[in-house]
Amino acid sequence: MNLTTTQSHSAAGLVTAVCFSVLLFSCGNQPPAPQFVADHVLSGHTGSIYSVAFSPDGQYLASASLDRSARIWDIMTGQVFRSVTDHAKVVTSVAFSPDGHLLASGSFAGTVVLSDASTGNAVRTLTTDNPAPVQSLAFSPVGHLLGTANADQSVRIWDVDTGLQVRKLAAHGAVSVAFSPDGRTLASGGLDQTVRIWDVSSGDALRTITGRSKFLCPIAFSPDGKMLASAASDKSIELYDPSTGKMIRSMKGQLNAYYSLAFSADGRLLVAGGSEHKLALWDPASGKEVSTLTTQTTDNDAVAFSPDGHWLVSGTIDKTIEFWRRAN
Numbered sequence: 155m156n157l158t159t160t161q162s163h164s165a166a167g168l169v170t171a172v173c174f175s176v177l178l179f180s181c182g183n184q185p186p187a188p189q190f191v192a193d194h195v196l197s198g199h200t201g202s203i204y205s206v207a208f209s210p211d212g213q214y215l216a217s218a219s220l221d222r223s224a225r226i227w228d229i230m231t232g233q234v235f236r237s238v239t240d241h242a243k244v245v246t247s248v249a250f251s252p253d254g255h256l257l258a259s260g261s262f263a264g265t266v267v268l269s270d271a272s273t274g275n276a277v278r279t280l281t282t283d284n285p286a287p288v289q290s291l292a293f294s295p296v297g298h299l300l301g302t303a304n305a306d307q308s309v310r311i312w313d314v315d316t317g318l319q320v321r322k323l324a325a326h327g328a329v330s331v332a333f334s335p336d337g338r339t340l341a342s343g344g345l346d347q348t349v350r351i352w353d354v355s356s357g358d359a360l361r362t363i364t365g366r367s368k369f370l371c372p373i374a375f376s377p378d379g380k381m382l383a384s385a386a387s388d389k390s391i392e393l394y395d396p397s398t399g400k401m402i403r404s405m406k407g408q409l410n411a412y413y414s415l416a417f418s419a420d421g422r423l424l425v426a427g428g429s430e431h432k433l434a435l436w437d438p439a440s441g442k443e444v445s446t447l448t449t450q451t452t453d454n455d456a457v458a459f460s461p462d463g464h465w466l467v468s469g470t471i472d473k474t475i476e477f478w479r480r481a482n
Contacts, residue, residue, distance in 0.1 A: 189445060189480070191479055192477075192479075193479040195475065195476050197473065197475075199225065201220025201222075203219055203473065204220065204246050204469065205217065205469065206457070206475060207458055208250070208461060208467075210252060213228070214271070216249075217248065218245040218246055218260075222243060223238060226238075226274065229465070238259055238269045240267045240269070241261040241263060244261060244262045246262060247259070249293050249300075251314070252296070254271060255272070258291055258314075264282075264285025266291060278314075280314075280319070284306075287304065288302050289328075289330070290330040291331065293333070294337040296336070296337035301332075306325065308322050309326075310322050324359065329344060330343040331373075336379060339354060339396065341382055343373040348364050349362075349384050349394065351382075351396055361398075361399040371414075372384070372412070374416055376421050377419055380395065380396075380397075381394070383424055383438070384415075385413075385414075389408075389411070391412060408434075409426075409429055412426040412427065414454065415457070418459045418463050420463060422437070427468050428453075432448060433468055433478075434446055434447075447466075449468060449476055450472065451474070453471045455469055455470070464480050
């Protein structure tokens with residue numbers, strides 16, 4: 155094929171542009187980290203907020219409170235859509251089922267109430283002859299299982315359909331639980347300064363991650379399951395490879411304590427809710443703290459990203475839920 159001089163120059167320019175773009179990409183030129191700005195605040199609870207969770211479709215937000223209630227908020231209107239008032243004691247944690255049909259809420263009464271998310275009515279209550287306060291809970295991303303960390307230091311796995319306890323795992327002071335994205339393993343963070351990774355099908359402890367000098371509170375899996383984040387009372391957040399238990403990196407922040415963790419749906423950000431009126435946003439790939447958000451209250455006990463990444467929310471000890479909007 156013969157090209158004219160003009161065509162040759164155009165072709166050469168196109169090749170140069172393509173090569174330059176490839177060079178920029180190969181040199182690690184990535185889009186800037188998402189930035190968030192304060193948008194609005196939801197109020198209505200009469201006690202501190204301990205847990206928040208978005209519905210899978212991002213249309214609703216659930217909250218758990220010291221006022222013994224769980225609430226489902228309509229994101230568009232900012233109004234309470236449904237209230238769950240079936241708890242006798244403080245509600246500590248909430249989570250939506252993968253299909254969004256159920257809301258699980260755990261309490262200090264040692265029970266988990268499964269409610270119809272569309273009506274707020276209780277469908278089933280999970281309990282045993284020897285209930286222990288529920289400190290954390292998580293739905294399996296696949297199947298119909300629910301994991302809980304209980305105040306008797308145990309980790310329990312429940313069958314949501316039958317309401318029966320499937321397994322009670324060895325005690326290690328567990329205060330938080332998180333399922334891997336494939337649902338095959340369950341991680342728990344404990345007061346014994348360890349993170350344990352359990353095989354869901356067998357109940358066997360696959361790995362025990364040690365080395366912490368302080369007790370562990372929140373844990374979270376990255377969306378691709380390749381990282382497990384844990385925060386401790388020593389001002390640090392550590393990232394581990396859950397398949398090996400080896401540390402990927404340790405991230406030291408400026409806050410005195412981190413109370414909650416959440417990855418964004420694309421895995422580009424890790425938010426840590428902390429003390430001193432702050433939320434810290436980290437790039438888990440580099441370990442760099444990319445921004446710090448100043449909140450209206452001292453302690454932020456709960457954080458969550460919306461599925462589309464547009465919203466970041468924090469539940470606070472002053473009974474409110476703060477919404478942060480993505481600005482870029």
